[in-house]
Amino acid sequence: MARVGVFVCHCGTNIAGVVNIPEVLEAAEKMPMVVSATDNKYSCSEPGQASIREAIIENNLNRVIVAACSPRMHEITFRRALASAGLNPYLLEMANIREQCSWVHSDNKEIATNKAIEIIKMAVAKVIRHEPLYPRQVGITKRALVIGGGITGIQTALDIANAGYGVVLVEREPSIGGRMAQLDKTFPTLDCSACILTPKMVDLSQHPKIKLMTYAEVKKVTGFIGNFEVEILHKAKKVDHLKCIGCGICWQKCPEKVPSEFDLGLGKRTAIYIPFAQAVPPKPVIDLSHCRYTKYLTWVATGQEGKKPPECRICEKLCPTAAIAWDQEEQLFTEKFGTIVVATGYQTYDYSHYKEYGSRDFADVITGLQLERLMSASGPTGGEVTRLSDGSHPKTVAFVCCVGSRDQQRGRPYCSKVCCMYTAKQAIMLKEHDPEVQCYIFYIDVRAGGKDFEEFYLRAIDEAGVIYIKGRPSKIYQDGKKLIVLGEDTLMGRPVEIPVDLVVLATGMEPSAGADELARNLNISYDTYNFMVEAHPKLRPVETHTDGIFVAGACVGPRDIPECVAQGSAAAAKVAALFSQDTLTTEPLIAVVNQARCIGCLLCVTICPFKAVDYQTTQDGRLIAATNESLCKGCGLCIAACRPKAIDLRGFTNQQILDEVAGLWL
Amino acid sequence: MKQSAYPYYPGCTLKASAKEYDISARLVCAQMGIKLEELDDWVCCGAASAHGIDRLLSIALPARELVTAQKFKAPLVTACALCFSRFKFAAYELRNEAMRNLIKYIIGEGEIQQNSDGVIHLIQLLDNNKDDIRVKKLLNGLRVACYYGCLLVRPKEVTNFDDEEEPQIMDKLIKLVEAETVDWKFKTECCGGSHMLTRPDIVIKLSHRLLYQAKQAGADCLAVACPVCHYNLDSNQKKIEANYKDNIGLPVFYFTQLVGLAMELSPKQLLLNKHFVNPMPLLQRKGLI
Known part of the structure; x- marks a missing residue:
């Protein structure tokens, strides 16, 4: 009673x-x-x-x-x-x-x-119809998966590992390092980017708690907080990294030269390669789409039509440890994790849509990231900033801000946040490289919100003599050896026409290719630009709506390095807090299926936004729905969809709702 | 040959300084079995001034002609880029019901149908019917810089014509008659337009850049689809050359004249003698006449 x-x-x-x-x-x-x-x-x-x-x-x-x-x-x-x-x-x-x-x-x-x-x-x-309910305890696999090996992922993995928990870091490129490894200097302190990044990369590779999986991709994710099962595809490196000692003879002698992705096409790499000198792991992979031996094998397999390609195999002949493994194939492994941190970062906007800027037709119109490679001492020109057209040193340089940012017509209305500062940095660096250089920066607004940022911007004006012109250029065209930048100085209210030797487009940030597919695999939200969506932009910045999955860094939105590092550490703190418990308590207010009533239509399986409803076969061979207590959020969608009323929400049963309505008339 | 008829709005310049555009357009269309039926009692489209003075007037003027054209089953054809722009803007504004009612009240006649595709430019007409262009003489060896100007392509959501930076529709027509088109970056840059009357210094500068760039790109001549562009580039060319001490000498054709030449219409029929920069030496040199 x-x-x-x-x-x-x-x-x-x-x-x-x-x-x-x-x-x-x-x-x-x-x-x-x-x-x-x-x-x-x-x-x-x-x-x-x-x-x-x-x-x-x-x-x-x-x-x-x-x-x-x-x-x-x-x-x-x-x-x-x-x-x-x-x-x-x-x-x-x-x-x-x-x-x-x-x-x-x-x-x-x-x-x-x-x-x-x-x-x-x-x-x-x-x-009156409430029943006593009891939370359930589930175990936790105390091992974290970090997806993405840029500065955010590196920081996250190191912090989790230093808290004493195991970490697997998955990176799809042959080396970790990400975008930061491509940068020359960082604003506003002008620290050498590689000098502060590479020690962290080495720390990571040597940490006993961290397992590094490069040239690998996350394919499928199932399970729930504390108990994820993740399928990881290891692409065929064709090099046995256990045998390889990273001596470098193979990539020095490989005869096939292709444009380097790391140097953004400005330099060359070989078919067997490490992306850059400080790569971690310092062991190569073979790019099968360019390897001569692979082409030879394809020629043999397709009936030996056309000219016979060389058999090559020079790397194999020269390798002192017989590490070349032609029989190595891609492999799919399933691993268990308690949490997942997504740190897949960004790529720069492809400006070929900007036809008024030449759509890549002009050799001396380059992107900001390409200029980083030109300025880097380990870059394709050894740190000499030269024009791609004739190898001369540019004396006048125009920067164009907001290419692929703050441009609604190009479907990129957001601010990429870092470009104002990196153009100022590059202008300062160009002046340091060559005091005769005059830089012009076309901007919409200079957004210098950050510690020492405004001072840095003023330094570009005062010390490097940069001329800032407020207005987005309307056109860039080639006139003889010069590039002419047409625009409007909106403060002076008059058109400007500046002949320059080099144009640098400050292309904005967009999420890495494939971010949307990964988000769907993980069942986390992403926005119209494919940036990951955090659980709350202010109060839960590294959490997602899927428990146990965290996001950090530039995959969530444009971020600079300090913010990425802070977010990486924040995500690591969340992971460590989770792992400090031995079991997780799950909320008992969830949906339960009445097996006797379920007709097995499985409408609930497709309708559940949390992938919490699965199906099973009863002893008498019927197909029925079954809810996963750890994944269910108690939203009630399946209950509304259930035709035989076989699903009930604990604490909100169908009977209770009817009683509430009836209670009004008592 | 099939016969089809389109309502046609020549506009004021095609009756005066750009008469050769009107004549060549009608001749070319006649060869293609297309009859351009000039609208009865047409009035000024308001180009160049009305939209700067009175928004309603700038919509009402073209709207009046749109209503007249409605009795045809075909879209209204304009040849002048300024008229095209004004008609497209009016059609764009008339998508709004309140605006339709207001304009109907102003012009006081006929129902206004809501149809923003009801206006096309002469290039589009030729492109849509390009199978009917009977090429009798190929214009091999002629290197043409197609110049579209600003008003055909912009704003894209209004004119819905072609790419704003790299349009191709005129290039396709010129290639159809086997002339060569040059790849240049100034297809849609401003020529200065009607500022020739108030700020000739600006127009001379902008038009010089166009002519200079066309020549740099290796063109022997330009093809245009706008009487104002033609005026600035052709009749001003001597002035531009004097101002910049630059020898340009690029004949400027209406695209209809080049298509007409390929149909073996005579230079006299096409009024090629009306141009300030005489195109005959170039055509003779290329063996085209």
Whole structure:
């Protein structure tokens, strides 16, 4: 027999100023199964909670209604009060007479009082059918997966590993390092990018808790927080990295030269290669699309048509440790993880859509990232900034900001955040390389929000003599050896026409290719530009709506290096906090399937946004739906979809909802 | 040969300084079995001034002609790029019901249909019917810089004509008659337009850049689809050459004249003698006449 206690809260004057409390109490006392009805000035305060506890014990209550604010506000508070009185916390029902009553009906006290009574009536009808519920404990695989080996992923992996937990870092390129490895200097301190990054790369590769998987990709993710199963594809390196000592003879002698992706086509690499000198691991892979031996094998396999390609195999002949492994094939491994951190970073916008800037037709129009490679001492020109057309040193350089950023016509309305600063940095560096250089920067606004950023921008003007022109150029064209940049100086209100030797387009950031596919695999949200979506942009910046999956760095939105590092560490802290527990408590308010009623239509499987409904076969051979208690969020979509009404939400059963409606007429 | 008829709005310049455009357009279309039926009692489209003075007037003027053209089953054809732009803008604005009602009240006649595809440019007409262009004489060896100007392509959401930076539709027509088209980056740059009357210094500078760049790209001549572009590039060319002490000497054709030549219409029929830069020496040199 249910013994219901009703506790009506004044919430100061929030409720009591509108709702007639004595009238509500009088009505509540008369409701079925109600043993006691009392009021409190502030139920959530410690004395208020104490009075609830005392009433439970004194009146031997076994169901509690708190008529107060929204359950989002204080349900947990009052559940604790029930628990401290020895009652199952899920025997509580909140009747929301503040947000849904007193606040919205403050102009009519009579209506508000009647509505408060009706809300409590419904709660009484529902609470009677509450059952004690118990949270479940699930184990945790204390090993994290980090996807992406740029600075964000490196920082995340190191921090998790230093907290004492195992980490697997998956990187699809042959080396970790990401975009930061391509940069020459970093703003605003002008630190050498490689000098501060490569020690971290080495730390990572040598950390006993970290397993590095390069040239590998995440293919499929199943499971839930604490217990993910991830299929990882290891692409065929064709080099046995256990045997390889990284001596370098193979990539020095390989005769096939192809444009280097790392140098953005400005330099060459060989078919067997490491992307750059400080690569980690310092061991090569064979690019099969360019390898001569592979071409030879294809020629043999396709019936030996056409000219016979050379058999080559020079790398194999020269390798001192016989590490070349032609029989190595791509392999799919399944690994278990407790959490996943996505740190897939960004790529730069492809400016070929900008036909007014030449769509890559002009050799001396380059991108900011290409200029980084030209300025880098380990770059294709050894740090000499030269024109690609004739090898001369540019004396006048124009920078164009916001290419692929802040441009609604190109579908890129967002600001890429780092370009204002990196153009200022590059202008300063060009002046340092050659004091005769004059730089012009076309900008829309200079966004220098950050520590020492404004000072750095002023330094570009004062020390490097950069001329800033406010306006987006309308056209770039070649006139003899010069490039002419046409634009408008919007501050002076007149057209400008500047002949320069080199044009640098500050191309914006966009998520790495394939970010959307990965997000779908992980069942996390992504926006229209394929940036990952965080659970809350301010308060939960590295969490996602899928428990146990975190996001960090430039895959979420344009970020600079310090922010990426901070986010990597933040994600690592979240992972470590999770791993510090031995088990996870799961919420019991979830959907359960009545096996006898389920007809196996499996509409619920397709409708569940959390992939929490799966199917199984019963002993008598019927196909039925089954919910995963760890994945279910209790949203109720499957219940609405279920035709034979075989699914019920604990704490919100179909019967309870009907009783609530019926309760209104009691 | 099939016969089809289109309502035709020549506009003021085609009756005066750009008469050769009108004549050559009609001749070429006649060869293709297309009859251009000039609208009755047409008025100024408002180009160059109305939209700067009164927005409603700038919509009402073309709207009046759009209503007249509605009785034809075919879209209204314009040859002048300025007229085309004004008609397209009016059609764009008339998508809005409140604007339609207001304009209907102003012009006081006929129902206004909502059809932004109801206006096409002469290039589009030729392109849509290019199978009917009977090429009798190939213009081999002629290197043409196709110059579209600004008003045909911009704004894209209004004119919906071709790519704003790299349009190809005129190039395709010129290639059809086997002339060569040059790849240049100034197809849609501004010639200065009607500023010739108020700021000739700007127009001379901008038009010089176009002529210079066309020549740099290896063109022997230009093809245009706009009487104002033609005026700035052709009749001003002597002035530009004097101003920049630059020997340019590029004949400027209307694209219809080049298509007409390929149909073996005579230079006299096509009024090639009306141009300020005499195209005859070039055509003789290339063996085309």
